[in-house]
Amino acid sequence: MKRIGIIGVGEIGRAVVTGLCREGDHAPEVFLSPRGARAAAELSERYESVQTCADNQEVADRSEVVIIAVRRADRHDALAGLRVDGDKVIVNVMAGVGNDDLRRTLATDVPLVRAIPLPTAREQRSVTVTWPSHPAVDSLFEQLGGVLPAMDEAAFNVHSALTGTLTTHYAYLATLTQWAVRHGISSDDADRYVRSLFQGVGRTLSDQTRSFQQLAADHETPNGNNERIRTSWFDSANSESFNKALDDLLGHLDVPGNERPQAT
Structure with a gap:
């Protein structure tokens, strides 16, 4: 072309x-x-x-x-x-x-x-x-x-809904940086460290031999810091709320005539 x-x-x-x-x-x-x-x-x-x-x-x-x-x-x-x-x-x-x-x-x-x-x-x-x-x-x-x-177009809209999470990820990183600043870290140092931390996480995604669940498990130790934050913050209530937000977005994206069963 x-x-x-x-x-x-x-x-x-x-x-x-x-x-x-x-x-x-x-x-x-x-x-x-x-x-x-x-x-x-x-x-x-x-x-x-x-x-x-x-x-x-x-x-x-x-x-x-x-x-x-x-x-x-x-x-x-x-x-x-x-x-x-x-x-x-x-x-x-x-x-x-x-x-x-x-x-x-x-x-x-x-x-x-x-x-x-x-x-x-x-x-x-x-x-x-x-x-x-x-x-x-x-x-x-x-x-x-x-x-x-x-x-099909229904599957296309599911992928489209996934892209709607991108800026939420950036907002999450901004929240981490702002939290560190409130605890006395300079803005520049907090920004630099959070970027470094998640650039490293991004690189691990190229390893397609490990599922997302396996990657999470490999970065946790029992009763460690990562497990504590994951289980106390991203609990079942937050997970359900997040899934509902995605379902609502998908409903907004679905074109008239597409019939999609409600998630259970």
Whole structure:
């Protein structure tokens, strides 16, 4: 795929462009919409293969694959009047917007693929969930760290709900840092130590021979510090509350017509 268009140049759009342009001379041509003008201008200046277009229609006209990455609430205004025809493919990365919804908005018959690229696409380390599988789209995301085709749209939405936990993790780390500061540690030292601690945890995830439960067990000693915090804070009540929050999010993401049994 040699010509990629991106409508909506936010965090994910920037990550995809950066990851694609790591290919150097083999990078595809990338056409950016004027939405997110500052980011689009910055990327166009940084990479020779990236251009900012006059409007969304120019993006669609010049691209083989069109990635739509605008906010869910903005989609009708952003895509009003857009025509995407011919042998193009649309990649829908808008959380909670099903392909049927997007097809009605665009009134097009071209293939539509939902995808969940992650910010780590900029380092080509994003495992991107897609549905339905499409060879051109899967090939594109293989370059950015790998592709994980979902078996159906309901499964796709489960993966989408999992991504909704990312900022909670950052907030958890911020809470740890703030707690240390309240106990007399300098802000810089607390920040440095928490980052180091969890960067190490992140590296252990590359060992796929150990389950998450095994990793937890390997980092605990009976009646030790880790076990004490895990059992006193992440108890059954908190676990149930967390599962309910995920179920509620999934219900928000499920497109009309999908029927999902309630978790028991």
